[in-house]
Amino acid sequence: MIRAAVLTVCGRPPEPADREAPSPGDGQVPITVSAAPITPLDLLCASGTSYFGTPATPYVPGVQGVGHRADGVPVWFATSAGMRPGDGSMAAEVAVPADDVVELPPGVPLRLVAALGLSAVAAHSALVRSGGLTAGEQVVVLGAGGVVGQAAVQLALLAGARRVIAVARSAAARARAEQLGAAATVPFTPGDDVSTVAARLREAAEGPVDLVLDPVFGVPAAAALRVLRPGGRLVNLGGAAGAEAPIESAVIRSGSLRIVGYTNNALTPAERAESLHEIAGHAAGGRLAVDHEVVPFASVGEAWERQSRGETKGRIVLAF
Numbered sequence: 001m002i003r004a005a006v007l008t009v010c011g012r013p014p015e016p017a018d019r020e021a022p023s024p025g026d027g028q029v030p031i032t033v034s035a036a037p038i039t040p041l042d043l044l045c046a047s048g049t050s051y052f053g054t055p056a057t058p059y060v061p062g063v064q065g066v067g068h069r070a071d072g073v074p075v076w077f078a079t080s081a082g083m084r085p086g087d088g089s090m091a092a093e094v095a096v097p098a099d100d101v102v103e104l105p106p107g108v109p110l111r112l113v114a115a116l117g118l119s120a121v122a123a124h125s126a127l128v129r130s131g132g133l134t135a136g137e138q139v140v141v142l143g144a145g146g147v148v149g150q151a152a153v154q155l156a157l158l159a160g161a162r163r164v165i166a167v168a169r170s171a172a173a174r175a176r177a178e179q180l181g182a183a184a185t186v187p188f189t190p191g192d193d194v195s196t197v198a199a200r201l202r203e204a205a206e207g208p209v210d211l212v213l214d215p216v217f218g219v220p221a222a223a224a225l226r227v228l229r230p231g232g233r234l235v236n237l238g239g240a241a242g243a244e245a246p247i248e249s250a251v252i253r254s255g256s257l258r259i260v261g262y263t264n265n266a267l268t269p270a271e272r273a274e275s276l277h278e279i280a281g282h283a284a285g286g287r288l289a290v291d292h293e294v295v296p297f298a299s300v301g302e303a304w305e306r307q308s309r310g311e312t313k314g315r316i317v318l319a320f
Contacts, residue, residue: 004091005300005318008058010048013304014090016297019060022087024095029069031077031096035114035294036065036089038307038316045082052083064117065089066110074104076113076276090300092320099269102276108284113276115292115315116151116283118264121275122237123152126262127213128159129271131235135160137210140201140227142220143240144182145173147315150290151279152213153180158282161211165204167197167220176291188220194246197223211235218242230255237262294319 004019024030042061048054064078065088078100081088088094104113127133139156143149144166156164166177167186174185184204188197197220201209208229214221218241225234225247236259252259264272282288291314295303300318307316 002092003297004060004087005062005297006058007046007061010046010054010057013301014046014061015301019087019091021093022095027098028095029077029098029101031067031069031075031094031101033065033067033089033092033094033320035067035111035320036062036318037114037117038304038318039063039118042082042088043308050082055082056085059085060087060091062089062091064114065094066104066114067094069101074106074108074110076102076104076117076280078118090297090318102273104276104280105284108280111294111317111319112283112289112292113280114317115147115290116279116288119147119315120151120155120279120288120290121267121272122262122264123148123213124155124275124279125264125267125271126235126237127152127156127211130260130262131211131213131233133159133161133211136162138163138165138205138207140165140167140209140212140224141177141182142167142212142214142224143216143238144168144177144185145170146215146240147290148215148237150176150180151288153177153182154282154288156213157181158287163206165201165209167201188241192219194219194222194226198226201227208232214238216241217245219246221245222247225251225257225259228255228257231257233258233260235260235262290314292317
């Protein structure tokens with residue numbers, strides 16, 4: 001038997017319990033888990049209201065984690081817990097298909113990599129693959145206070161951006177973005193209109209804006225489109241500020257702008273591993289960090305509740 005976080009009723013937090021140790025099948029890799037983050041996808045799946053349908057309970061949540069293979073090599077891994085039948089990362093031991101396991105460099109800070117995880121993968125891939133970021137470009141990062149946004153500010157600069165403008169609601173989030181390297185910050189609060197936010201962005205920009213990383217959509221996305229240079233790109237990977245945006249056809253056409261949708265689900269295992277290797281390397285070198293809180297596994301229920309209410313500083317990571 002092993003200790004695991006077991007969710008028995010959708011909409012309620014998981015609790016520590018004993019679970020049968022997994023028996024690796026063909027093509028599966030046994031992993032001793034070191035840490036697992038509580039992510040928005042975990043909360044969505046466990047609510048029973050996601051587009052994946054209601055998960056079969058009881059099950060162990062956790063769509064990603066970090067740990068060690070039997071040979072002691074550190075790894076990151078993904079699971080489909082909550083999306084398909086089966087247990088996830090919030091357990092002392094897991095067995096994961098080999099394609100969903102990524103070997104990490106020795107000495108990598110595993111808990112930080114757990115906090116970065118797929119959020120940083122999304123930021124990196126949306127900037128570099130979907131957004132085509134090249135050296136010397138100016139980037140606007142919307143929703144810069146979240147894990148995706150914090151990672152994007154740093155990854156854009158690491159990829160050669162000459163300047164990053166960060167948009168965030170709270171003063172604390174904007175100050176944090178500046179600590180992470182943003183050259184300028186712009187406030188956004190519910191009730192701001194498109195013209196107001198666009199004016200703030202124009203004032204903050206120095207020269208043309210080439211690329212917008214957009215995990216929020218809504219008014220901020222519509223405003224950012226107005227300040228893009230001709231031929232500029234906006235990559236959308238979320239809708240935290242609204243499922244719809246007041247985007248004008250003339251803005252898109254007059255600037256020959258490109259709006260690109262992004263999802264991690266479109267990545268091949270090789271592309272995901274490539275992004276994770278770069279992320280882990282930057283984390284190990286002290287060049288990449290996001291706000292996170294490490295919580296003992298035994299406190300999973302309380303931690304789950306706080307993460308769902310947004311009463312945390314960044315991402316909660318469960319430590320085993």
